[in-house]
Amino acid sequence: SNLMYQDKNSANSNTFTSSLTAFPLGDEYDSKGNINYEYIDNQYSPLGDLIPNQYVNNTRSTSITSTGYLEIKPIDGLSLKSQISGFISDNRLGQYWGKECNANIPTYAGSPCAQITNTRKWAYTWDNIISYNKLLYKYHNIGATFASTWTKSTTENSMEEGSGQAVDSWSFYRLLSATGQYITSDYSQYQKMGFALRLNYSYKGRYLFNVSNRWDGVSWLAEGNKWSSFPAAAIGWRISDESFMESTKGWLDNLKLRVGYGITGNDGGISPYQTSPQTFWYTSSGVTVNGKSTSFAQYTGTFTGSNLTWEKSYNWNIGLDFTVLKDRIDGSLEWFHTITRGLLFKRTLPVTSALTGWGSPLSSWQNIAKTQNKGIDLSINTRNIQTRDFKWNSSFSLSWEKEKIDHLLNGDLINSNLFEGQPINSFYGYKYEGIWSTAESDVAAKYGCKPGFIKIQTLNNNGDNGVHSYSTSDRQVLGHNNPNFIIGLNNTFIYKDFDLSVFAMARLGQTIQSDLLGRYTAKYNPTVNQISGVKYWTESNQGAYFPRPGVGDDQTVVYSCLQYRDGSFIKLKNVTLGYTLPQNISRKVLIEKLRIYATAYNPCIYVKDKQLRGTDPETNGSDSFPLYKQFVFGLNLTF
Numbered sequence: 001s002n003l004m005y006q007d008k009n010s011a012n013s014n015t016f017t018s019s020l021t022a023f024p025l026g027d028e029y030d031s032k033g034n035i036n037y038e039y040i041d042n043q044y045s046p047l048g049d050l051i052p053n054q055y056v057n058n059t060r061s062t063s064i065t066s067t068g069y070l071e072i073k074p075i076d077g078l079s080l081k082s083q084i085s086g087f088i089s090d091n092r093l094g095q096y097w098g099k100e101c102n103a104n105i106p107t108y109a110g111s112p113c114a115q116i117t118n119t120r121k122w123a124y125t126w127d128n129i130i131s132y133n134k135l136l137y138k139y140h141n142i143g144a145t146f147a148s149t150w151t152k153s154t155t156e157n158s159m160e161e162g163s164g165q166a167v168d169s170w171s172f173y174r175l176l177s178a179t180g181q182y183i184t185s186d187y188s189q190y191q192k193m194g195f196a197l198r199l200n201y202s203y204k205g206r207y208l209f210n211v212s213n214r215w216d217g218v219s220w221l222a223e224g225n226k227w228s229s230f231p232a233a234a235i236g237w238r239i240s241d242e243s244f245m246e247s248t249k250g251w252l253d254n255l256k257l258r259v260g261y262g263i264t265g266n267d268g269g270i271s272p273y274q275t276s277p278q279t280f281w282y283t284s285s286g287v288t289v290n291g292k293s294t295s296f297a298q299y300t301g302t303f304t305g306s307n308l309t310w311e312k313s314y315n316w317n318i319g320l321d322f323t324v325l326k327d328r329i330d331g332s333l334e335w336f337h338t339i340t341r342g343l344l345f346k347r348t349l350p351v352t353s354a355l356t357g358w359g360s361p362l363s364s365w366q367n368i369a370k371t372q373n374k375g376i377d378l379s380i381n382t383r384n385i386q387t388r389d390f391k392w393n394s395s396f397s398l399s400w401e402k403e404k405i406d407h408l409l410n411g412d413l414i415n416s417n418l419f420e421g422q423p424i425n426s427f428y429g430y431k432y433e434g435i436w437s438t439a440e441s442d443v444a445a446k447y448g449c450k451p452g453f454i455k456i457q458t459l460n461n462n463g464d465n466g467v468h469s470y471s472t473s474d475r476q477v478l479g480h481n482n483p484n485f486i487i488g489l490n491n492t493f494i495y496k497d498f499d500l501s502v503f504a505m506a507r508l509g510q511t512i513q514s515d516l517l518g519r520y521t522a523k524y525n526p527t528v529n530q531i532s533g534v535k536y537w538t539e540s541n542q543g544a545y546f547p548r549p550g551v552g553d554d555q556t557v558v559y560s561c562l563q564y565r566d567g568s569f570i571k572l573k574n575v576t577l578g579y580t581l582p583q584n585i586s587r588k589v590l591i592e593k594l595r596i597y598a599t600a601y602n603p604c605i606y607v608k609d610k611q612l613r614g615t616d617p618e619t620n621g622s623d624s625f626p627l628y629k630q631f632v633f634g635l636n637l638t639f
Helices: 014-021 243-248 438-445 559-563 583-589
Strands: 002-009 038-040 055-072 078-097 112-134 141-162 180-203 208-220 227-238 250-268 280-291 292-299 313-322 328-348 363-388 390-408 425-429 432-435 452-454 476-480 483-493 500-509 511-513 564-566 569-580 594-606 630-638
Touching: 180 292, 208 250, 227 313, 227 630, 280 452, 328 569, 363 425, 476 564
Parallel strands: none
Antiparallel strands: 002 055, 055 078, 078 112, 112 141, 141 180, 180 208, 208 227, 227 250, 250 313, 280 292, 313 328, 328 363, 363 390, 390 483, 425 476, 432 452, 483 500, 500 569, 511 564, 569 594, 594 630
């Protein structure tokens, strides 16, 4: 069993992102070192969350996980195992938003606002496995496995909120003192069940066969579609054991070919009740009839997906495993091809469907698309140098992948960035082509632009050869955030009691939408800070990337094109240097093992696109949670 207690205070990311554009003049602190909320006339500090009693986000939780099992082996080769595990947790989230905080207050609340959310969850899982393995007539190995699993999970939560309390120091502990209260509660339960059968056979370990089938059911899919089966089969051939490979024994240790085909299922990670109508009943507010408030029902959340079923992927896999030079080099080369049917996707319904909640279109889970994905994976491990005092090992991996949508149920979904013939995670917008120069003023005018304005690639509309003022019809697919190649290289060196590991990685062929590049707005707004060091257009800097200051309001529609860039990069991910004290010394002070180490995370990076230099594309250009260099010094002790 495992018992865990947590008491955690969390900060809000708005502090960092608001600081990026805050007015840069004024005094952020007073003479006593306190934060100035209004640090200059009508300008409010992005550090408001750090003012005492202005922002609280405290979580206290207790959870218990317990597991027990029974395993018996009544006869040789037969094993029966039954395992049951339980989980129970109690969580209290207390929050407070004062009038001077920077964090976003809930839309339904006034300021200040206090809120307590209590969540209780309990779950059970019961697994059973029956397996049988037997060697017959020396060379024939047969095996069979039957398994079952069942999970039930229940969650209850309640939220109490109060707005307008008079004293900040009360935090979320005196909701009754608020001038307005809001209460809501919820309940959810789901169940999962599955069965699996697998049969395998091998002859001399040289020829291997495996067939299996899974039957899985989940409670949240539509009636009649909750259960489905997923068969699979694989064969393997250890080529190196064949007699005709005898001449390779001096350098080839293992060569194995494997081929597999199978169907896998995805239930989408969908919340319970997504295939049932989700309505709220309001008893005394929102609708007035003859001057009196009346009760009414309102759709909210997601609209029922009455035909929702399993997403299925049909997978082919061909692989080659090898080991050579007395185990000095081993690796694998693998090709895969997957066709997915009934892709589960949560889409926003069009307004024309008339399915809205409080005037906004509802979302609905649907089996929306057919996709395909193919690629190659390569991994190689080498033991480069192996001596008594010095060892050097390397691991290399390379993945190439290509994905596209073959078919969409109702054609392209522009608002969801889903397009037939393109990857799922595509970007759709305006293609940046530079800034209009002074020498191009006459041409720019044909597009409704002036020198210093953003230049985009326009599309041929109605036979105009693309010569027109910018419009939404000029949008196009710009790329995707799935890298074409992912490369990793890890080297480990051991010299006597010293160890050094160096891990580098690369992602090539990905597009990102950089939040930081969008921080320069080029708008006439004296109270909004702009990024320092921006090389914007001037008459003496015609080749700038960013437009002329002051034109942002004229080009609001296309301004986002500045953010889409090639996110390819090579990074030294981490470097660790350690030293282990010899045991003949450490044992004198009753320590079995003592190791000191230093690790550098993200120490250096090379970015292909010069506009992204100084940023880290690994998080897709996010400015809320940028990656940072980190240096850690540690000590490992074993007694």
